[in-house]
Ligand SMILES: Nc1ncnc2c1ncn2[C@@H]1O[C@H](COP(=O)(O)OP(=O)(O)O)[C@@H](O)[C@H]1O
């Protein structure tokens with residue numbers, strides 16, 4: 001039983017096709033095994049925005065065209081995405097371990113995450129999922145499907161759906177026990193959202209932000225380090241502006257000021273920054289890192305990327 005690191009992989013950092021995802025999973029696997037070699041127990045979490053959007057769109061199209069006989073609710077779409085991504089990560093990490101002559105188990109835990117059925121997120125969709133489309137296509141799709149679209153960080157328009165906050169991780173003890181012996185992939189897609197009704201857990205029509213769930217997991221499991229891997233090496237203020245400035249080592253308090261000034265986009269960088277602050281605020285000597293997939297083990301060894309300290 002060692003000290004624990006929770007590593008969160010962005011859904012967008014895993015590409016858009018099977019081939020891209022396999023290749024990027026093998027890049028992630030190298031970083032994950034490098035991190036293992038620092039002597040920590042590793043728990044990998046991951047996003048599913050592009051993947052759950054693709055699955056939901058394909059299944060609903062197939063249902064409308066009578067190709068399949070059932071609609072697929074969002075909780076079940078998330079479950080499919082988690083199996084798809086979990087398989088690629090297990091496969092890539094296991095192959096990387098074998099290449100280095102290391103022997104360790106790698107296992108995925110399909111994770112249910114409790115949300116509050118009264119959470120305001122159910123009434124105000126904010127979570128971008130699926131592919132990026134041009135404005136005209138977004139307007140057409142809004143009319144055709146009734147989905148809501150928003151602009152996402154200068155990269156195009158995406159469908160948005162409800163994203164309530166994570167309250168509790170149902171499989172927490174299983175994840176904790178498994179992580180003493182194996183690399184664990186858990187809380188995929190932010191976990192499958194479930195609400196509680198009359199003592200029963202029921203899948204909800206939402207996608208939870210994986211950065212917020214990962215921070216909750218890192219807190220509950222008492223991790224030392226929480227690493228969020230995404231497509232950019234640094235968090236920036238004045239993002240995409242001529243006066244953009246990369247953030248390096250920064251205290252939680254300084255970061256809070258920048259949050260107040262509106263430097264981080266909702267649905268993309270803001271949840272990562274809030275998740276990092278949530279974790280570093282949970283105890284002394286907690287460190288959160290936001291950086292790119294390629295940079296992760298360097299970030300831990302050399303303070304590269306954006307490092308948030310208590
Ligand atoms: N202030 C900022 N600093 C850096 N990146 C930002 C900022 N605001 C928005 N972004 C965008 O947020 C993206 C990361 O969010 P997203 O793609 O949703 O994450 P994920 O990797 O979890 O899928 C970056 O690639 C960048 O385009």
Ligand SMILES: NC(=O)OP(=O)(O)O
Pocket residue numbers: 009010011012046047048049050128189190207208209210211
């Ligand atoms: N569920 C989730 O937060 O996915 P992304 O990381 O892909 O946005």
